[in-house]
Amino acid sequence: MEKKKLVLVGNGMAGVKTIEEILNVSKEKFEITIIGDEPYPNYNRIQLSKVLQGDTTLEDITLNDWAWYQENDIQLYTNEEVTKIDSDKQLVMTRSGLKLPYDELILATGSRPFILPIPGADKEGVTGFRNIQDTDAMLKASKTYRKAAVIGGGLLGLEAARGLLNLGMDVTVVHLGESLMDRQLDQTAANLLKEELERQGMKFLLKKNTKKILGKKRVEGLRFSDGEELACDFVIMAVGIKPNVELAIESGIHVNRGIVVNDYLQTDIPHIYAVGECAEHNGVAYGLVAPLFEQAKVLANAICDVETAPYNGSIVSTQLKVSGVEVFSAGEYIEGGEKKALSVFDDQDGVYKKLVFNGQKLVGAVLFGDSRDSNRLLSLIKKQADVSDTTKVSILQPIGGETGESLVASMSADEIICGCNGVSKGTIVQAIHEKGCTTVDGIKSCTSATRSCGGCKSLVSELLEVTLGDNFDASAQKETLCGCTTLSRDEVVEEIREKHLMTTREVMHVLGWNTSDGCSKCRPALNYYIGMVHPLEYEDENESRFVNERLHANIQKDGSFGVVPRMYGGVTTPEQLRKIADVAEKYNARLLKVTGGQRIDIFGIEKQDLPKVWEELDMPSGYAYGKTLRTVKTCVGETFCRFGTQDSMSLGIALEKKLERVGTPHKFKMAVSACPRNCAESGIKDFGVVGVDGGWEMYVGGNGGTHLRAADLLGKVKTAEEVIEYACAYFQYYRETGIYMERTSKWLERMGLENIKAVIENPKERRELYARLDLALKVHEEPWKKIINSDKLRTELFEKVVVQQ
């Protein structure tokens, strides 16, 4: 049977969840195309708050990596905006001129932040908080600017404010209403929340209506309707969201606040559906994933012609993601009229609980300070349970609170543990018994629980403990390589060594992975570990690498690439510069930029031109995309500088030539300065060298990125040859013991400087590490040359692949 063409507009959380649900029903029914205007694969937008708060990294929030689209035969267009739908001809048109036919079309265009239409809203330094770019902008701004104002004291504003506090900024939340989170909390809970956040260092201006953003080009302050002003040099607008409906309006689809849909998520035009934040069902456009994922399931079944209950709307609950604050709200949280409240307030412990009843039915709840009972209450609210058999006060008592019995043990099998993904206790227990899951990550892979906001992790962990009893291994909870296995990184590496496992597939098969193809976390990690353990025999699996590493260039936000040729020690020649200039002109490079690592980045090269560019440059790859040695930055040293006592350039070049190409758990940066003035910034590098009287000092574990860390002194040696020996041994020790994606700054703190020193300073161990590194260095080919010389690689990587950025 010929597959029908299914097109999804919007590569976000709700749209891709719908596709996952469709694939669960049938992999054969549709030929799927996804078009998204962001340059990334589907990521966890919710976790942007955690990225800002420093609890996770942008690299860790991918939900479906590039390989997932390929494996499921999905044609993905990123960086591509759909601008028009021709519903008569069943075509979607994109900004770049593509015309794609569809049999069924799903709109999942999400929302955008509402930006107050006030003078100055377009000034530099004013941003919303919705995507990776906004998060990046905040991370960068925190390095230069000090005073942030967050307009809007809702969930998003408070999570942003906590993140900016963590980044060292002075933060004031400017809120229109009298109380924070006024869409989720009553006055009492809001007051408690404000007190707690003030204790954490947040400042508040309530009942303030911002009328103007002050400043010349960049924001310098806010002016309010009462005439008062607040000085600030960075502003986040978090005053709510607006569904993205322009495309639907333009295409003649019925739109109210959102795209109007029926109980099967159909719009008023045949074969066009809407799901997620852009959709409006029964007058409501939801802004949380739980209802959107419920919609996704109904739509997937409906579109696959599987009988399904209609979507009847959702009861929503929220939990603020700010550490140290437990606040929960669900359903109708304000009493009045028929609705009566029952509340307890323990002023001493700062605990407040309120239940709202409509007759004998629980219809809403607010919890502050202790939200352990949130799932049970949400279940009662969702079930519209009649509570007349119980004394209402008893509902407020935490189950097992008196006896010490576990809360999760007392839950019934149909009670929901993961609200975002609608996963019940019964489903998780089944995964433990039938699929052998023993860790939180394992449960995530098997059931999706914990995959979104992560708020249910502790409950899942508790359930594991209760279900597994003596077989529960608390230490394993943090250490598994990823959710596909119950083994830790060290155990996996040991098994690779002992069982002589040579491919990622073999590792997954022999070590009993609970997924057939692994995930975006384990595939690249295994590729690295196998190569590190068996350097001579292992054949690198290109498909397990991240896209930049696969293509040997850095993908940019417009889909073009940055090309960085190697310039050893940051030293170049007129001939190299001429070649770079010629190539840049010939291939219409949009920007030439000197990088922080003293090289030249040629920006704006099209993917199909990359091999030609490399050929004409005839320079080695600078590996600006790789988990390997990036650069060795050097100062001019004794060759030209009056203060220089050492030949920093020669040592830098020698180090770079020695260590280039071989893989490391994460990127590795080096620097050599010829005197303690330290012009090459050796103190913030993974391995930094400083020329001093009578020799060289070596510094390790420095980092100049988001988590700034000054390097520690590893030791002092007399000669450049000794520096090279120490650097190689250190580099290899990191290669052998580092966790994939762990920078040396984190590795050093985990391992302990003294322990590392003890190994590197031991002459025998140092020489052995050096020898093992030499072995690994033998096999590495120059990657650009390898591709230039292989017609197969050229075609496969740069010609055949559909737009998949």
Ligand SMILES: Cc1cc2nc3c(=O)[nH]c(=O)nc-3n(C[C@H](O)[C@H](O)[C@H](O)COP(=O)(O)OP(=O)(O)OC[C@H]3O[C@@H](n4cnc5c(N)ncnc54)[C@H](O)[C@@H]3O)c2cc1C
């Ligand atoms: C910082 C932050 C924290 C959050 N925390 C939580 C939380 O704790 N719990 C919770 O439940 N929810 C939370 N949310 C809300 C949650 O992330 C959203 O409800 C969810 O992501 C919406 O999914 P969606 O697919 O409808 O929209 P999106 O994820 O926004 O996806 C829509 C995609 O479509 C793209 N697009 C739009 N128009 C076009 C077009 N014409 N052509 C091509 N592509 C287009 C957009 O660029 C976007 O990539 C949070 C949101 C943010 C920003």
Ligand SMILES: NC(=O)c1ccc[n+]([C@@H]2O[C@H](COP(=O)([O-])OP(=O)(O)OC[C@H]3O[C@@H](n4cnc5c(N)ncnc54)[C@H](O)[C@@H]3O)[C@@H](O)[C@H]2O)c1
């Ligand atoms: N933990 C979570 O569940 C979580 C976290 C972040 C975001 N989100 C979701 O993201 C979306 C956006 O969040 P949000 O907080 O921006 O929306 P929101 O609508 O929940 O809150 C916006 C807040 O801004 C206030 N406000 C409105 N106009 C204002 C003005 N002129 N000046 C000052 N304050 C003003 C409102 O009173 C309201 O409290 C929502 O759908 C939210 O549910 C959820």
Ligand code: SF4
């Ligand atoms: S680090 Fe010292 S030697 Fe090198 S350029 Fe600076 S001042 Fe000169």
Ligand code: FES
């Ligand atoms: S409750 Fe959000 S991921 Fe489980």
